[in-house]
Amino acid sequence: MKKSNFILSILKNKCPRCRKGKLFKNDNPYDLKKVLDMHDNCPVCGQRTELEIGFWYGTGYVSYVLAVMFSVFNLIWYWLIFGITWRDNSIFHWLIVNGIILTLSMPLLMRLSRTLYLTFYVGHDPEAENLMNRRKVEKNIQKIPSS
């Protein structure tokens, strides 16, 4: 597995175990009523998403760190492109721009923080998908004699 797959699977909000299943029911994070609607279990490998009751409580810290990191990133490119000095209001212009960007990207950051948080706890298992398929096949085999 290449490292880029790891990062890509996080950015795409994929299940950390199989990196294939979607964690969120709705593809569009800007459907704000459903922004945090998640599958209870990964549709591909069956990994539980909410590991325990109140599990997502800790994502508050993750999204805080993400927001800070994102602000630093915004500060750097804004500084490079527009320049920031203490002599004029440019720092306040940046604050406004950063506030708008943060607000607009909030749904994405909220989802990303959940995916990251789950990734801290759930390791990658390349066999997870196969295991799930084998289980499905076994289930079907068991069903045949009883029906």
Ligand SMILES: [Zn+2]
């Ligand atoms: Zn999965």
